[in-house]
Each structure stands twice: as structure tokens, then as C-alpha cells.
Amino acid sequence: MMAEGRRIRLDLAYDGTDFSGWQRQPGQRTVQHVVETALSRIEGRDRVRARGAGRTDAGVHALGQVADARICTRLDDRALRSALGALFPGDLRPLAVTTAGDGFDACRDAVAKTYRYRLDRTPHGDPFVRRFALWHPHAMDRAALDDALARLPGRRDWAGFAGAASTARTTVRRLTEARYEEEPGAEAGVFTFTGDGFLNHMVRNLVGTLLDVARGRFGPERIDDVLTSRDRTRAGPTAPARGLWLVEVRYPWERGEPRTDGRPEDLRPGDAR
């Protein structure tokens, strides 16, 4: 029998709370494991391999993770999405299944990713976003924060903001967007970061440092200091995983503006709009 098959692109959303991140690890409930197991069940093969665009950490959420896999099933894309929807648990959903070019590699082909980091700014702590945001009721110096954010975009060596587990060959990445916005009424705040790639823990270390700047622990020039010194100990703490969302992965053949469609901002059960 000829195993012809095809390569598919999978667009996935997940609540990362109860996953040990994307990457398969022995004995752990990971997104990759659940995706591969479902594909294997459909095909009746031992192991189907799925590659993810972003290796989200334990507890990190995704609105637009992209993966690819080579499959042999003759189910068309639509039927395959339905089958995956039935096999996946409620905290992992298949947004789309698309037949891709045979050479498609969700990770290597990605040219940009957008992450968001969400703050719960309510004084009491909103019980409905506690899985999805960091509760941060403290006063924030917006001028200092904006000053710090303005120092980030560019092609830089991010070693000072990389986690110890980072195994990347190079720590140079291009960041094209770094901003912070609050909703009217200021019950939620959202950081947005877009770049051609991110090191392990980079967004969470950036957020931890930016929050320290906003609280007055460091001046905005601390950003330059960490970048220049490449010294992780000069940066702020790693912000918790639960506020972090992978919202979009972009590929070179996709035109137009990135679809940063704002889902994390609107997550909380907020005021009527």
C-alpha cells in the first residue's frame, strides 16, 4: 500500500491551564500529545507527528496556535476537523483544518508571532478571568511604562530576557511591536508583543520587568541596561504563565495586517458595550 497522504495545517485554540505546555513529555498531558493521539486514533497508526509553531509553556493559552502534520486519512479537511473536535477535550479546540503544501512547516515557515499578556485591573480580582490573566491591582506609572516599551522594538540580542532553559542557537530576534493598552474603565490591561521569534520565557520576563518599571522599582532605562549587559539578573521576575496568550502566527504568503483581533482584551465578563 502506498502511503500517499497529505500535509495539513491545524489552527488550534486552547486553555493552557491544565496542559503541561505544547511539547510532548513523558507522562504529561501536553497539547502535542493530545493532538498526536487524536490523529493516531483517526488513522489507526502508531504515531502521527504534529509540529507546533510556538512551544507554549505550561499554563500558557493559545487563540491561534498553528501546527502541521502529515496524514494518510481520506477524510476531507472539514470532516477531519469534526473528527478532531469530537476527540479533543473541551479545553483544546480545532479552529480549522486546511490541506497545506507538502513542504509546509508550521514552525520554520512562521515569519511573525503575536503574544498578548493580560492583566486583571479590578480592585477585588475578577473570579472569571483568574485562569487567564494576572491580577495586578497596583497603580501603574503609564509614562514610565510607555518609555520602557518604546525602548523594545528592533533587532536586538534578548539574552538578558531569556529563561535559563533557552536552547536557541542565537538570542537575536526582531521585535516589531510592544505596547500596553487598558480598556475604558481600566478593568483589564493588555500587553501586545509581535516579533519574528521569541526566546523561552522572553515575553514573561519582559512583562515582569515592565511591571517593575510601572511600579517604580526600576527606571525605564533598565530596559537598555538588561539588553546591553545581557544579564538576566538585572531584569524583573518572570510573570506567571496564566496571563500569556499566543494569539497569532503569521506566514509569508498571508497578506494584509496581522489579525490581532483583540480576543484577550474582551475575555473578561466586562461592562456592556
Place this chain on the structure above:
Amino acid sequence: MMAEGRRIRLDLAYDGTDFSGWQRQPGQRTVQHVVETALSRIEGRDRVRARGAGRTDAGVHALGQVADARICTRLDDRALRSALGALFPGDLRPLAVTTAGDGFDACRDAVAKTYRYRLDRTPHGDPFVRRFALWHPHAMDRAALDDALARLPGRRDWAGFAGAASTARTTVRRLTEARYEEEPGAEAGVFTFTGDGFLNHMVRNLVGTLLDVARGRFGPERIDDVLTSRDRTRAGPTAPARGLWLVEVRYPWERGEPRTDGRPEDLRPGDAR
């Protein structure tokens, strides 16, 4: 020692997923138990009793539950709210603490309550609202649904929509509002019900019946049939608890329009607005 004390009103929000409802039950994690335990810890007394306006079932959420309690602590309202915030778990938050008149009874004094029931209308099932909404991707006949909803408001005997566990002396209640709305883009739908009181399971049985009407299993006149016959077996199934929210309790001294501020509609991480 004179136990003078004061009566307080507590406004509470909770994610009901991991609570066995409001009411204290031996060996169960209930909202009443957690509230009373926290108040007892603050006072160093054996038992402080808290009365809730609505006895929400297991899995039902609250954006605006109201409770009252008689306390002796000399912490002012603001400090007491902070203390409760520190003692409560993340899925239960104290929105406000207010000193009330000594005769205040959160349950007996309530003149109206508003419940919402939320549907997830996405084709794939949104992983971020699965604790807070019923996934209902099926086509809905809006004309039939609106016809059925229009038959509900009024002072009626709701015995046919009451759960078996209902212990109310009378099954007559006045319903003043019954409507269904979908967001633009129709990724979420919300039922709203306001009335002077609700029987056990009443909202969930109404929703189960209304969804059956919307799917064409019954005609809208089935509503009149259940009301007239008082026969629970003529109604639809009990909709799951997770979609139900107690959004507001109103008291006679509160003026103006009810604060149905739309939080459940905006729960999902939706499109940018």
C-alpha cells in the same frame, strides 16, 4: 462583653464550577460555607451565619449575589472587604461590603432577581467559555423562540417548570422579563430572565424547553401547555448549570433601572469592539 455588632451586606461574585452551590451542606465546598468560615476566622467566633439572596445550585455562577451577616468585628467596611478578599479563594470575590440596617435580610427583602443563561454559538466550541456557557451550535428558529419567550412574562404558576427538589410554599411568581439576544457575529447568545423570585431549577427548565422550541421539537404553544398543565414532564430537559448566572438582586430602596450590565455577554474572548 456586649456583643453589639452590626449587620453587613456582602456583594459577591463567584465562578460556581468548583462549588457545590450556595447552601451549606455537610462535607461540601459551598459558597455559604466559605463565606461563613472566613467571617468566623476574622471574628474568632465559632460560627457566623450568612444568608444569601439566591440559593444558586452547584455549578451556577454569580456576578451579583447578595448576602447578609451579623458581625461584631470593628473592622470598617473597607477593611473587612480587604480581609475577606485575602481569606477567600480566587473563585469567590467580595465585590463590596456595606453596613446595612439591622433588619436587612438579603433573601426576604429582595424584590427582583435577574438571571442570565449563556450559549456558546461557535461551531467548534470556545475553550475559554466552557466553564461559563452551554455549547449550542445548532440552528435556532428565532421566530418560534421569540413567540415562546413572549408567552412567559406575567404572574403565573410555574409548577410545570419547577425541579422536583423545589420546597417553595407557593409556585406562583411574577416574571417581568424574558428575552434572548445574540451578539453581532452570533458567537454567543444570552437569555435574560427577571422576576420577583424563581423556583428551584426554574430558569434551567425554561432554557431547556426554549431550546427545544428553537430546534423545532415543540411548538411555542408548548409553553402555555406546561403552564396550564403544571406538568413537568411536558417541559424540555433541565439545561446544564454551567451556563447560568445570577447577575443581580434588587431591593426596594434601590432606584432606577436594574443594573443588567451585560457581563455574561462579554465573557468570551471575542472580536475587537
